[in-house]
Amino acid sequence: MSECVDPVVGKILAGWRYDISGLVPEMRGAYEEHFALCEHCRSRQTIHRTIDVSLIILASLSAGVFLLAFGVILHFEPRHAFWLEIAALAGFALSALLWLAVAVATPAPATMVDVARIGARRVHDRLPAEIREKLPEELRMKLTGS
Numbered sequence: 044m045s046e047c048v049d050p051v052v053g054k055i056l057a058g059w060r061y062d063i064s065g066l067v068p069e070m071r072g073a074y075e076e077h078f079a080l081c082e083h084c085r086s087r088q089t090i091h092r093t094i095d096v097s098l099i100i101l102a103s104l105s106a107g108v109f110l111l112a113f114g115v116i117l118h119f120e121p122r123h124a125f126w127l128e129i130a131a132l133a134g135f136a137l138s139a140l141l142w143l144a145v146a147v148a149t150p151a152p153a154t155m156v157d158v159a160r161i162g163a164r165r166v167h168d169r170l171p172a173e174i175r176e177k178l179p180e181e182l183r184m185k186l187t188g189s
């Protein structure tokens with residue numbers, strides 16, 4: 044793997060888990076420039092954002108499975124149903140808590156919004172011109188950024 048072009052900046056970025064979304068725009072410029080120049084930090088940033096998004100997806104899946112388990116227990120009423128229900132609800136609560144922690148502590152929500160926006164822009168660009176014209180001006184501005 045390639046080396047960081049400026050280890051001092053690279054160390055700072057590593058400390059932030061390569062997340063500069065919380066910085067004010069004036070401070071962000073220098074770091075964005077570093078990302079543009081530095082292959083090493085760019086790939087690390089991608090890895091960290093992938094981990095964040097994977098965690099939030101895993102937490103969502105886990106919460107869903109616990110809810111499903113709760114529903115199944117409620118429906119079939121096995122022996123010890125009460126304790127199984129408690130366990131399922133506890134699992135759901137823990138998953139929801141993890142989801143919240145990931146959403147607050149990492150830029151995963153912003154990353155997912157960005158991915159969604161890029162996807163929406165791709166769909167928008169493929170639409171026939173007459174349908175594109177019918178979209179509200181406000182929505183078109185959000186999608187294309189112009």
Ligand SMILES: [Zn+2]
Pocket residue numbers: 046047048049050052053077081083084085
């Ligand atoms: Zn670097």
